[in-house]
Amino acid sequence: MQVETLVRELHESRQRTRRVADDFGGERELGPRLAIVNPPRWEIGHVGWFQEWWCLRDACEDRASILPNADRLYNSATVAHATRWELALPSFRETLAYRDEVTARLIERVKRGEADPYFVQLAVRHEDMHAEAFHYTRQTLGYEGEGGPDRVTASGYQEYAGGIFRFGSTPDQGFVFDNEKWSHPLVLQPFRISRGCVTNAQYEEFVRAGGEAPRYWRGGEMRRFDRWVERVPDEPVMHVSWHEAQAYCRFAGRRLPTEAEWEFAALDGLENTGQVWEWTSSDFLPYPGFVRDPYKEYSEPWFGTHKVLRGGSFATPARIARPRFRNFYTPDRADIFAGFRTCAS
Numbered sequence: 001m002q003v004e005t006l007v008r009e010l011h012e013s014r015q016r017t018r019r020v021a022d023d024f025g026g027e028r029e030l031g032p033r034l035a036i037v038n039p040p041r042w043e044i045g046h047v048g049w050f051q052e053w054w055c056l057r058d059a060c061e062d063r064a065s066i067l068p069n070a071d072r073l074y075n076s077a078t079v080a081h082a083t084r085w086e087l088a089l090p091s092f093r094e095t096l097a098y099r100d101e102v103t104a105r106l107i108e109r110v111k112r113g114e115a116d117p118y119f120v121q122l123a124v125r126h127e128d129m130h131a132e133a134f135h136y137t138r139q140t141l142g143y144e145g146e147g148g149p150d151r152v153t154a155s156g157y158q159e160y161a162g163g164i165f166r167f168g169s170t171p172d173q174g175f176v177f178d179n180e181k182w183s184h185p186l187v188l189q190p191f192r193i194s195r196g197c198v199t200n201a202q203y204e205e206f207v208r209a210g211g212e213a214p215r216y217w218r219g220g221e222m223r224r225f226d227r228w229v230e231r232v233p234d235e236p237v238m239h240v241s242w243h244e245a246q247a248y249c250r251f252a253g254r255r256l257p258t259e260a261e262w263e264f265a266a267l268d269g270l271e272n273t274g275q276v277w278e279w280t281s282s283d284f285l286p287y288p289g290f291v292r293d294p295y296k297e298y299s300e301p302w303f304g305t306h307k308v309l310r311g312g313s314f315a316t317p318a319r320i321a322r323p324r325f326r327n328f329y330t331p332d333r334a335d336i337f338a339g340f341r342t343c344a345s
Helices: 003-021 040-056 070-074 092-111 117-141 200-208 242-252 259-267
Strands: 157-160 163-167 184-188 191-194 221-224 227-230 277-283 307-310 327-329
Touching (some): 003 040, 157 259, 163 259, 259 277
Antiparallel strands (some): 221 227
8 A cells, every 4th residue: 555545544544533532531431331332531531541451552462552551551352342441541631742742753653654554554454443432432421513414315125136256355345354354155045135225204103102212312313413403304324233133124024134145236237326324134254265364353352242243434534434444343332323224035
């Protein structure tokens, strides 16, 4: 990848993070102790540490951090989530300064041709994901925020005859995560997939029949960040868990698509993607011949306990929201910007 592209991506990712994270100072910089959020002051420091660890220190403990004790503060693989509120963290200002100093040094290293492009791209995408996570934090805690899904613009179903499909990524597609490697053949049976995600209006029928209402609904309103707004009937339903999506499918006589069906349809121009992450029926499992990448904590620890989501949300940058990208969460999570579409054989 060209130097100019790497530098541009580093700047773009940081600008996105600043918009959603750099105002968390004061009473909000630690926030309440919840299992589904991180203390923002810790998370900002973790973003900087991750970039420094892989791109400046080459994942080597013998190379000292810019910030003393950084490994014991910010390594998410060794610092338990519940302890992150109790750590002797630098001040919010010092945390921002550390993060930005790392990036300034990395950009100079990139310009000198001394940075490994793979790890720079890894750090960029890691920061992209945390920027989206800051959106989730703002929604969970009721802080001001921006954005939301567009309205669903298509109805009905798209039919596919099935057949042999090359599932997964190929080496010529640029940066991919280890759980996407590598393309392999599988046989898809004929299926029909909805051209749009399930909407608020459709989901409301399920709620009226006794189904669980999505998180952040009350009456005819929904909470979007810090504001209660009128619910838009033809927006995709959001903040539903995998379990709730499954319950709706049983109610509607449909099912969730497998991730292979979703990928096949997306590569064929599936409509209305990128508004909400879309639950699939698939367990998060390795592809045949899986070999973990150097960032060993990214995929392997979560195989078998998480479900796969596809597509991306309104808060997801395009370099993440690729048709073959696999997101994954536990099936109880409803705080994320997730909805779903239905499928049938």
